[in-house]
Amino acid sequence: MVSVFEAMASLELYLPDGYQAISYNDSKALFLLGEAAMWFDGSWTISEFEASEPDFNWSVFAPPAPSADEQRITFHPDAGVAINPESDHIDETMIFVEWLSGSTASEVLGNELAGFFPMVADAPTLTNEHANEFLALNQGRELDVRFPWPKLMNGDPSGYNLIQQESVQVITGEISPQEAADRMEEGISQWYEPAM
Amino acid sequence: MLQRSRTSPFIPVWIWYMLPGLIVYTLFMALPLFKSLQLSLYTGSGFRIETFVGFDNYRQLLTQGDVARRFWGAFGNTWIFFLVHMVVQNSLGLLFALLLSGEALKGRSAYRTVIFIPATLAIVVTGFLWKLLLNPQWGAVNLFLEMIGLESFVQPWLGLEGTALIVISLVSSWQWVGIPTMIFLSALQSISNDLFEAADIDGAGPWTTFWRIKLPLIWPIMGVLAILTFTNNFNAFDVVFAMAGANGPPGFSTDILGTYFYRVGIAGEHPVGIPNMGLGAAVASIIFVVLFVGVLLMRSVFQSDGTEE
Numbered sequence: 125m126v127s128v129f130e131a132m133a134s135l136e137l138y139l140p141d142g143y144q145a146i147s148y149n150d151s152k153a154l155f156l157l158g159e160a161a162m163w164f165d166g167s168w169t170i171s172e173f174e175a176s177e178p179d180f181n182w183s184v185f186a187p188p189a190p191s192a193d194e195q196r197i198t199f200h201p202d203a204g205v206a207i208n209p210e211s212d213h214i215d216e217t218m219i220f221v222e223w224l225s226g227s228t229a230s231e232v233l234g235n236e237l238a239g240f241f242p243m244v245a246d247a248p249t250l251t252n253e254h255a256n257e258f259l260a261l262n263q264g265r266e267l268d269v270r271f272p273w274p275k276l277m278n279g280d281p282s283g284y285n286l287i288q289q290e291s292v293q294v295i296t297g298e299i300s301p302q303e304a305a306d307r308m309e310e311g312i313s314q315w316y317e318p319a320m
Numbered sequence: 321m322l323q324r325s326r327t328s329p330f331i332p333v334w335i336w337y338m339l340p341g342l343i344v345y346t347l348f349m350a351l352p353l354f355k356s357l358q359l360s361l362y363t364g365s366g367f368r369i370e371t372f373v374g375f376d377n378y379r380q381l382l383t384q385g386d387v388a389r390r391f392w393g394a395f396g397n398t399w400i401f402f403l404v405h406m407v408v409q410n411s412l413g414l415l416f417a418l419l420l421s422g423e424a425l426k427g428r429s430a431y432r433t434v435i436f437i438p439a440t441l442a443i444v445v446t447g448f449l450w451k452l453l454l455n456p457q458w459g460a461v462n463l464f465l466e467m468i469g470l471e472s473f474v475q476p477w478l479g480l481e482g483t484a485l486i487v488i489s490l491v492s493s494w495q496w497v498g499i500p501t502m503i504f505l506s507a508l509q510s511i512s513n514d515l516f517e518a519a520d521i522d523g524a525g526p527w528t529t530f531w532r533i534k535l536p537l538i539w540p541i542m543g544v545l546a547i548l549t550f551t552n553n554f555n556a557f558d559v560v561f562a563m564a565g566a567n568g569p570p571g572f573s574t575d576i577l578g579t580y581f582y583r584v585g586i587a588g589e590h591p592v593g594i595p596n597m598g599l600g601a602a603v604a605s606i607i608f609v610v611l612f613v614g615v616l617l618m619r620s621v622f623q624s625d626g627t628e629e
Contacts (some may be wrong), residue, residue: 285590311386
């Protein structure tokens with residue numbers, strides 16, 4: 125955890141003037157206007173970029189990993205499909221879900237919602253260039269989810285809020301990476317049993 | 321003799337005139353308030369708030385760990401927010417009213433309009449406007465500071481824990497300054513000219529006239545304004561939500577009771593978003609008690625002082 129916060133703190137040098145008050149949308153505008161050379165974000169922004177600046181020329185690269193042998197990429201399952209077992213129409217719903225996870229629907233979904241990837245058994249070939257660039261990052265790397273999600277969200281303070289607060293304070297230099305990691309652990313261990 | 325109603329000789333007629341108001345007030349004000357006080361004694365998840373826990377929600381809020389830290393943080397910030405309005409908004413309002421009521425001023429109605437215009441705009445609009453003006457990259461505020469040679473004052477105003485809340489309070493004061501101006505102005509204009517003439521004959525200058533005549537006569541109005549400012553700002557939510565969101569960035573420095581209540585009782589903490597309605601109702605009840613006690617105290621201060629001499 126300390127090295128994660130150290131890596132974050134090291135970025136402060138490259139942030140624009142007054143970054144403390146630059147919002148997510150402001151930073152997006154800075155990147156689109158060519159005022160920022162690099163920008164942290166995910167594949168979900170593809171369609172927004174294409175809609176507001178169709179001629180904007182950009183691509184994507186993975187943040188450098190601490191070690192070349194062990195590289196991971198965040199490929200986060202954001203939404204799933206479920207059927208209510210109490211439903212009177214389970215058979216009909218099954219037909220819909222089978223269609224939805226089939227090749228036709230996933231091809232439509234993956235191409236029309238560029239940047240969102242259907243995680244189905246036989247993945248469709250995508251036509252969007254940027255979506256394929258993102259997908260290519262998965263090659264040769266292990267896949268992972270956003271780390272607070274599976275286990276660290278259901279308590280107070282939640283891992284999500286902790287990492288958000290500590291990241292901000294590490295970047296602004298209010299606390300050291302070691303302090304940030306300590307606070308993170310202290311917060312989580314208040315309710316998450318394996319950390320107690 | 322009082323006129324009695326035809327249907328019952330014991331019910332006075334005026335009761336029928338009060339009834340519609342009483343029903344609406346009970347149904348939409350008193351009952352929800354009572355239900356909210358009741359809810360603050362319960363806990364549960366989602367929409368099922370059925371477990372009675374006594375004063376446990378209050379104990380958590382006032383004394384327990386992170387919850388108490390957030391609550392007291394928001395409580396303190398709300399006082400700062402209120403005091404900035406009291407000092408900046410109401411003092412400027414009094415100053416503007418004194419200038420506008422002066423005989424010498426030309427184009428008085430134009431100034432009056434300009435001062436009152438912000439109060440007619442939607443808060444989301446002024447919040448967004450000021451966010452743009454204060455933007456560290458392209459905002460006019462910092463460009464202006466650079467232009468007049470005050471580069472050292474250029475700050476990411478909304479991004480620093482020391483400045484964000486004060487700046488938002490000032491924006492809100494800017495928006496509402498027209499209200500105290502108008503109230504003070506009408507109070508000043510209602511003072512009889514005889515008093516000023518008499519003071520003039522006695523040789524009182526403008527300063528003496530202000531302290532000895534204008535101020536004592538508008539003192540009760542100040543009381544009304546103080547109560548209005550207090551109730552409006554202890555309930556505040558909108559301007560902070562428009563400019564900083566409900567999470568109190570940076571570092572909970574803009575978290576006031578309104579945003580804290582919204583986060584706890586209505587929206588839930590991002591990104592899980594499951595509200596704790598019992599705890600939220602406890603926050604609302606505490607806001608209610610603070611307002612109630614505060615208004616009583618302020619009334620006694622301004623009433624007793626106003627009737628002296």
